[in-house]
Amino acid sequence: MSHRNAPLSETGRLRLARCVVDDGWSLRRAAERFQVAVTTAARWAGRYREQGEAGMVDRSSRPRHSPNRTPTRIERRIIKVRVLRRWGPARIAYLLGLNVSTVHRVLTRYGLAKLRWLDRPTGRVIRRMESAACGDMVHVDVKKLGKIPAGGGWRMLGKSVGKRNKQADKSSGQQTKHHNPVRGYHFLHSAIDAHSRLAYSELLSDERKDTAAAFWLRANAWFTRHGITVRKVLTDNGSCYRSHAFGEALGGIEHRRTRPYRPQTNGKVERFHRTLADEWAYARLYTSDAERCAEYPRWLHTYNHHRGHTALGGQPPASRVPNLSGQYN
Incomplete structure (x- = not known):
């Protein structure tokens, strides 16, 4: 050029x-x-x-000879370790006594797939599921989230302070009849449209079959109000999703399940749960569980309407849903 x-x-x-x-x-x-x-x-x-x-026309600037190129014998060792152990450049370089940039250059030269594209147990390239239109596939899953004691939890304050707050909250609940100490977990039930990444999510008290079924009825009604007709639902093999109650809640919607021990098949909702953990659940210090719960609807609105998504070219999920209310609020 x-x-x-x-x-x-x-x-x-x-x-x-x-x-x-x-x-x-x-x-x-x-x-x-x-x-x-x-x-x-x-x-x-x-x-x-x-x-x-x-x-x-311009000729190639590639040299006829590359005396400093990594020997073929070393390249074969790098490729062998990558294929058999599925390690990244840093670990391969440490094992073989090479520079990390050298290993990375060899892997790139031979076009080996990046580790994030691979299914680690099998070494096969993961086939990404893409939906052509809204409603073609909705991913559903549950995330278990520990409640926060008064004063803050251990993730932000450290285990010693977090444990002390938890014990203090428990003692206060035993001494005060009207006080309800924070114990146990929230269960985040989420439904993600695969095409738009539009998310409907609720903080519920358990993951039983009736709870999951009722959640889906509300989620489906929410998608319908936004002009999305759900045709397929993808879940894992949890007992709540294999129940008759959840099947009845689906009605005529096609139900698909992931392969056992392959959570990456339901990767879109798994990634959503990781995002909410990073950007909402553990993003800052919450001094009470109620404070964090109150923040969740606001964060969810930001996610759907304002937060750019890399899979959507930096646009929010609402950009793929025509006439979605609240997009500019």
Whole structure:
């Protein structure tokens, strides 16, 4: 590819060469006319004599010989470790005593798939599920989330302080009859549209079959109000999703289940749960469980309407749903 400031394009090179070869111009006259060095004029005229118009294109800048290239024997060892152990460049480099950049360059040269594209147990490239339209597939799952004691939890304050807050909250509940100490877990039930990544989610008290069935009825009604007709639902093999109650709640919607021990099949909702953990559940210090619960609807609105999504070219999920209310609030 020509440099953007190069004085000659392929057409300009051809005109220069024809002036010298066909019209009999001197190299100095042609160089002055096209504002290049005499050696440059000589080079393009020489290529025109040898190859004609085909000689005016750029040649590869790759060297004929690479004496410092990694030996083939080392490259084979790198590839062998990658295929058998499915390690990244850093671990392979440590094992073989090489530089990390060298290992990365070899893996790139041979086009080996990145680890995030692979199913670690089998080594096969994961086939990404893409839906052509809203409602073609909705991913459903549950995430278990520990409640926060008064004063804050251990993730933000450390285990010693978090444990002390939990014990204090428990003692207060035993001494005060009207106080309800924070114990146990919330269960985040979530439904994600695969095409738009639009999410409906609720904080519920358990993951029993009746709870999951009732959640789906509300989620489906919510999608319907936003103009999305759900045709397929994908869940894992949890008992609540294999129940008759959940099947009845689905009605005529096709129900698909993931392969056992393959949570990546339901990866869109798994990724959503990781995002909410990073950006909401553990994003800052909450001094009470009620404070964090109150923040969740606001975060969910931001996720759906304002937060850019990498899979959508930096646009929020609402951008793929026509006439979605609240998009500009």
